[in-house]
Amino acid sequence: MRELLIGNHALARGAWEAGVRVAAAYPGTPSTEIIEALAGYPEVYAEWAPNEKVALEVAIGAAIGGARSLAAMKHVGVNVAADPLMTLAYTGVNAGLVLVSADDPGLFSSQNEQDNRFYARMAQIPCLEPADSQEVKDMAMLAFSLSEEFDTPVILRLTTRIAHSYSLVELGERREVPLKDYVKQPAKYVMLPAFGKVRHRVVEERRLKLAAYAETTPLNRVEWADRRVGVISSGVAYQYVKEALPGVSVLKLGLTYPLPEKLIRDFVNAVDTCYVVEELEPFLEDQIRALGLAVTGKELVPRVDELSSVIVARTVGSRVAAFAPELVSPALAPAARAPEAAATAAAELPGRPPLMCPGCPHRGVFYVLKKLQLVVAGDIGCYTLGATPPLQAMDTCICMGASLGVAMGMEKARGPEFARRVVGVIGDSTFLHSGMTGLLDMVYNGSNGTLIILDNGTTAMTGHQDHPGTGYTAAHRHAPKADLEQIARALGVQRVQVVDSYDLEAVERAIREETAAAGPSVIIARRPCALLHKEKEAVYLVDKENCLGCRYCLELGCPALSFNGEQAVIDPIQCNGCGLCIQVCPAEAIRKAGEGNE
Amino acid sequence: MNNGVVNVLLVGVGGQGTILAGRVLSRAAASLGGEVKVSDIHGMAQRGGSVVTQVRFGPRVYSPVMAPGTADFLVAFEKLEARRWLYYLKDGGQLIVNNQELPPLPVLTGAAVYPDNLVAEMEKLVKNMLVIDALDLARRAGNVKAVNMVLMGALARRLPISREAWEEALAASVPDRFLEVNKKAFNLGWEQNG
Numbered sequence: 001m002r003e004l005l006i007g008n009h010a011l012a013r014g015a016w017e018a019g020v021r022v023a024a025a026y027p028g029t030p031s032t033e034i035i036e037a038l039a040g041y042p043e044v045y046a047e048w049a050p051n052e053k054v055a056l057e058v059a060i061g062a063a064i065g066g067a068r069s070l071a072a073m074k075h076v077g078v079n080v081a082a083d084p085l086m087t088l089a090y091t092g093v094n095a096g097l098v099l100v101s102a103d104d105p106g107l108f109s110s111q112n113e114q115d116n117r118f119y120a121r122m123a124q125i126p127c128l129e130p131a132d133s134q135e136v137k138d139m140a141m142l143a144f145s146l147s148e149e150f151d152t153p154v155i156l157r158l159t160t161r162i163a164h165s166y167s168l169v170e171l172g173e174r175r176e177v178p179l180k181d182y183v184k185q186p187a188k189y190v191m192l193p194a195f196g197k198v199r200h201r202v203v204e205e206r207r208l209k210l211a212a213y214a215e216t217t218p219l220n221r222v223e224w225a226d227r228r229v230g231v232i233s234s235g236v237a238y239q240y241v242k243e244a245l246p247g248v249s250v251l252k253l254g255l256t257y258p259l260p261e262k263l264i265r266d267f268v269n270a271v272d273t274c275y276v277v278e279e280l281e282p283f284l285e286d287q288i289r290a291l292g293l294a295v296t297g298k299e300l301v302p303r304v305d306e307l308s309s310v311i312v313a314r315t316v317g318s319r320v321a322a323f324a325p326e327l328v329s330p331a332l333a334p335a336a337r338a339p340e341a342a343a344t345a346a347a348e349l350p351g352r353p354p355l356m357c358p359g360c361p362h363r364g365v366f367y368v369l370k371k372l373q374l375v376v377a378g379d380i381g382c383y384t385l386g387a388t389p390p391l392q393a394m395d396t397c398i399c400m401g402a403s404l405g406v407a408m409g410m411e412k413a414r415g416p417e418f419a420r421r422v423v424g425v426i427g428d429s430t431f432l433h434s435g436m437t438g439l440l441d442m443v444y445n446g447s448n449g450t451l452i453i454l455d456n457g458t459t460a461m462t463g464h465q466d467h468p469g470t471g472y473t474a475a476h477r478h479a480p481k482a483d484l485e486q487i488a489r490a491l492g493v494q495r496v497q498v499v500d501s502y503d504l505e506a507v508e509r510a511i512r513e514e515t516a517a518a519g520p521s522v523i524i525a526r527r528p529c530a531l532l533h534k535e536k537e538a539v540y541l542v543d544k545e546n547c548l549g550c551r552y553c554l555e556l557g558c559p560a561l562s563f564n565g566e567q568a569v570i571d572p573i574q575c576n577g578c579g580l581c582i583q584v585c586p587a588e589a590i591r592k593a594g595e596g597n598e
Numbered sequence: 599m600n601n602g603v604v605n606v607l608l609v610g611v612g613g614q615g616t617i618l619a620g621r622v623l624s625r626a627a628a629s630l631g632g633e634v635k636v637s638d639i640h641g642m643a644q645r646g647g648s649v650v651t652q653v654r655f656g657p658r659v660y661s662p663v664m665a666p667g668t669a670d671f672l673v674a675f676e677k678l679e680a681r682r683w684l685y686y687l688k689d690g691g692q693l694i695v696n697n698q699e700l701p702p703l704p705v706l707t708g709a710a711v712y713p714d715n716l717v718a719e720m721e722k723l724v725k726n727m728l729v730i731d732a733l734d735l736a737r738r739a740g741n742v743k744a745v746n747m748v749l750m751g752a753l754a755r756r757l758p759i760s761r762e763a764w765e766e767a768l769a770a771s772v773p774d775r776f777l778e779v780n781k782k783a784f785n786l787g788w789e790q791n792g
Contacts, residue, residue: 004624004634108639132635132662165662166624166636242660310665331600335667349682350710352611352702354647390707554707559646562706 005169007162010133011100012037013169014140015070018096019177020044022062024055026433027462028074029109030163031102035072036465039474043174048466048474051400051433052077056084056099063097063153064189066180068144072100075116076399080434082119085153089123090199091189092151092206095180096144102158105279106306109461111380111399113305115280120155120257124207127155127257128219129235133167139219139254144177150206150213157256159279161236161306211258219254222267226327229320230271232264232288232295236307237279243309244317244336247327259287268293275300275316279307310335356385358560359576361501361527362454365425367556367580368508369393374423374515377406379435381427382461383454390557400430404438407449419448420515426451429459429467432482436491442520443492450514450521453484454501456529464532488522495519501527504583530576537577538592542568546589553581553590603656605664606753609683610675611700612646615746618771619673620651622750625767626759627655637662646703648679671756673749675732676700677716684720693724694752696732696745728752728790735786741776744783751787 005013012034015023023046025035039046049055052073062069073081078101085099101119104110120127128143130136136158143154187195214220229248233241234256241250251267253259268274268288276285276297285297300315301307313329313336321328356363366386369376370393378384378394379402387394396406407424426435431453442449459465466472471481488496495517499506507525514521527533547567554561560574561581570581572593582590606623610616617638624636634655652663664686672687673694674680680695687693697717704710713719717729732748739748747768754764764784772780 002628004628004636160639161637161662164638166634167659167662168628168634236662239660239662243665308663308665309661313665331668332665335665349678350702350704350712352646352648352678352682353704354612355703357646389704389709551708557703557707559703559706562701563708 001171002168003171004166005133006033006164006166007130007133007136007158008033008102008164009037010137010169011072011140011156011158012041013171014137015098015144016041016044017137017172017174018141018144019068019175020070020144021067021179022059022069023047023072024049024058024070025072026050026052026055026077027459027465028052028077028102029462030104030158030160031072031074031077031100032462032465033163034100035474038070046474050468052081053084056081056088059097059099060084060088063093063095064091064182066095066182068096068177070098070100073102074110075101075103075114076110076112078116078119080400085119086123087191087196088153089125090191090196090203092202093147093153094182095177096147097153098140098143098147098156099153100156100158102160102163103280104160106160108160111397113280115283116155116157117256117283118281120157121283123153124203125152125155125257126150126210126255127157128254129157129256130162130254131235131238131252132162133165133169135254136162137169142219150210152206152210157235159236159306207258211261214255214258214260215263217255220260220263221252221254222263223250223252225249226324227270228272228324229327230267230274231277231316232267232274232284233277234284235279237277237312240307240309240312241277244312244329244332245320245327246329247324248320253284256284259284261291264288265291265293268295277301277307277312277316353388354385355388355557355559356382357530358558358574359530359533359578361456361525361530361578362386363391363556363558363578364501364504364580365452365454365507365525366391366393367584368504368511369423369425372508372511374511375410375421377403377410377422377424379403379424379426379430380461381430381454383425383427386425390555394425401426401434401438404435404442404451407451408438408442408445408447411447411449416448422449423511423515424449424451426453427460428453428455428457428469428484431484432468436487439488439493439520439522440491447520448518450511450523452511452523452525455484455524455526458529458532460529460531464529484524488524493520493522495521496524497521498524498526501525502578502580504580530578537579538594539570539572539575539577540579540581540590541570541572541593543589543591546587548587548589550586552584552586556580556584600668600670601656601658603654603659604671604757605669606653606671606673607664607669607683607686608651608653608673608675609679610649611679612649614649614675615743616649616651616675619746619750620653622747622764622767622771623653623753624655625770626754626763627653629759629763629766630655632657633659635659635662648682650683671753673753675745675749678702678712681713681716681720684723687724690725692726692728692756693720694728694730694749695720696749697729698731698733698745730787730790732787736783739783739786740779741783744779747780747783748787751784752790753787754784755788
């Protein structure tokens with residue numbers, strides 16, 4: 001049976017069919033759906049871990065313990081998990097272990113667009129790059145066998161266009177893979193220096209065996225066509241090549257580390273001109289050039305942003321068209337000639353940036369932060385939108401959990417007086433992911449700083465996944481609920497306040513108090529995510545007689561509020577009754593629908 | 599020119615149901631027996647941003663994303679989004695646009711103005727344009743949220759996919775309790791002539 005699946009669901013299906021038993025992840029676009037899907041299979045234990053490092057460590061333990069296991073994360077999540085990954089490369093596995101890295105070229109929902117294939121090279125472990133959902137499923141299944149055959153973790157690298165694109169997938173049945181025996185092997189699993197030294201040699205031997213495997217595996221294949229032009233490609237870039245250059249010969253690499261030296265050498269030598277087309281960094285190209293082979297790649301194909309068939313047509317395509325126009329797709333020619341002009345015409349229209357939802361509990365906090373003109377060290381979540389107009393109340397956003405360290409560093413650089421003007425802002429899920437150690441640092445090293453935890457009771461940005469503070473697991477079972485107040489106090493913070501995010505006065509009072517107070521403080525601004533809180537409150541409306549047209553309410557950046565030229569208007573469909581606008585209106589011109597005469 | 603591949607671009611605003619529409623269309627297209635590829639943009643887009651779903655189907659589909667200037671159909675759930683993505687429509691392609699305005703935040707805050715002549719402007723640029731009041735038709739069908747199925751109905755009439763395949767796709771994508779409303783909306787869309 002064929003079914004339309006996004007890459008992430010195909011991956012979950014493949015892992016399930018391959019007998020995976022344990023899977024762990026921290027949500028992150030574009031990887032989140034993998035664990036959500038695996039949590040639906042009764043044969044699989046799937047968990048949301050507090051962060052990616054823990055997720056990978058759980059997978060490592062499961063694999064050493066004899067179960068096929070999987071860890072999934074977005075590209076920057078692998079940075080968090082890099083520490084166990086680098087040594088996992090030394091210990092190897094017992095049962096198969098697959099690490100899914102979902103990269104985000106084009107930064108659709110990320111803070112950078114790093115190319116995680118380099119992790120495979122750094123760790124000397126195999127990297128697989130599927131090009132559509134069927135390949136995702138096939139490679140997920142193969143990855144477990146490879147992992148066991150070569151005693152190595154395997155990186156399965158997706159990109160947003162693979163992870164989130166649907167294509168047809170042939171479904172199979174699950175093959176139960178019995179638990180492997182667990183045998184105590186300290187020389188393999190206890191990485192003391194003496195043991196690590198020995199294991200590093202094993203890593204090198206394994207790399208050579210994998211390189212030999214790369215020469216013959218069907219993962220790497222040549223599609224011969226016209227031999228005047230050859231293109232080496234992988235992942236979704238392969239699809240763009242097939243679309244833009246239908247007539248050329250292609251070496252499609254599914255295993256992109258380690259590379260098949262002989263296969264590549266033979267291919268390059270068999271064509272007149274060879275191009276390397278890859279998204280982001282010249283990962284393949286640099287290694288191919290190091291073999292002494294003449295190829296053209298990043299001097300034509302951009303290193304930044306996601307690739308497309310049009311970019312391939314415009315770059316490599318126009319080179320090829322100069323001597324062999326019949327190899328190039330005519331359909332893309334107009335777009336390849338004038339894409340910028342068309343996009344510019346569209347760019348003059350009013351933009352439609354993502355924004356906080358109506359009733360979002362973060363809005364009021366950022367409104368107050370802007371009003372108090374504080375320096376805000378921000379973090380990763382929906383609330384990062386607090387950096388955008390009209391709130392614009394965020395100064396930094398680096399990575400998960402960075403708000404605390406950055407606020408601390410600013411204070412240490414500029415002194416305690418400056419600390420009174422700095423706050424760190426972090427979400428509940430992000431705090432539990434990697435904020436707690438930063439808070440410990442503030443306590444330990446004598447900070448006067450203030451941390452605001454925006455507690456909306458979910459991991460909202462990625463689509464409302466549970467976390468240790470929600471009281472539910474990935475499989476929607478009850479779980480102990482981490483208590484943020486207790487955690488802050490246990491870390492040594494004496495000043496901990498809880499305020500209602502919708503109460504602007506209380507939020508402002510708390511921030512004023514805590515930024516003035518000596519020692520580290522934590523303010524927990526609490527309200528459930530407006531998208532989870534389904535019961536709609538009575539909506540608000542504007543009294544035409546009282547509205548002065550001052551536009552103060554528009555400073556909230558609420559999508560339900562607009563200006564008709566003279567007065568404010570509230571869209572009753574969008575309004576969810578949070579009541580922030582009534583608190584900022586200086587003329588008492590906003591009231592609840594149903595109260596007073598209408 | 600597209601090697602038998604049909605490109606449909608669905609554009610709208612987060613919350614309008616473009617993603618569900620894309621699922622129904624792709625399921626219906628799968629009935630043709632060839633390949634189907636669909637690309638949505640998730641993540642930050644769901645927060646009221648501009649949303650794009652690309653559906654491509656034909657005997658052999660490589661890229662999950664289409665090139666500008668190659669869309670056979672542009673189905674816009676909102677006027678400003680229609681104009682924004684118009685450059686994806688190929689010469690002679692069909693534009694189906696919902697005659698609805700959803701002002702983006704820069705317009706709400708007064709930082710920008712919503713263009714007032716979008717339909718007239720697009721009429722000059724596009725030969726085949728169908729403007730429909732999908733919100734009104736959805737309301738008539740019984741649910742304002744069925745705008746997406748009104749638009750799918752209007753599109754369906756112009757695609758070589760059987761009515762049965764559409765009905766099956768609809769039933770497979772929509773919860774039972776909303777099926778009747780969605781069918782009604784789909785039929786009202788189907789009846790729109792341009």
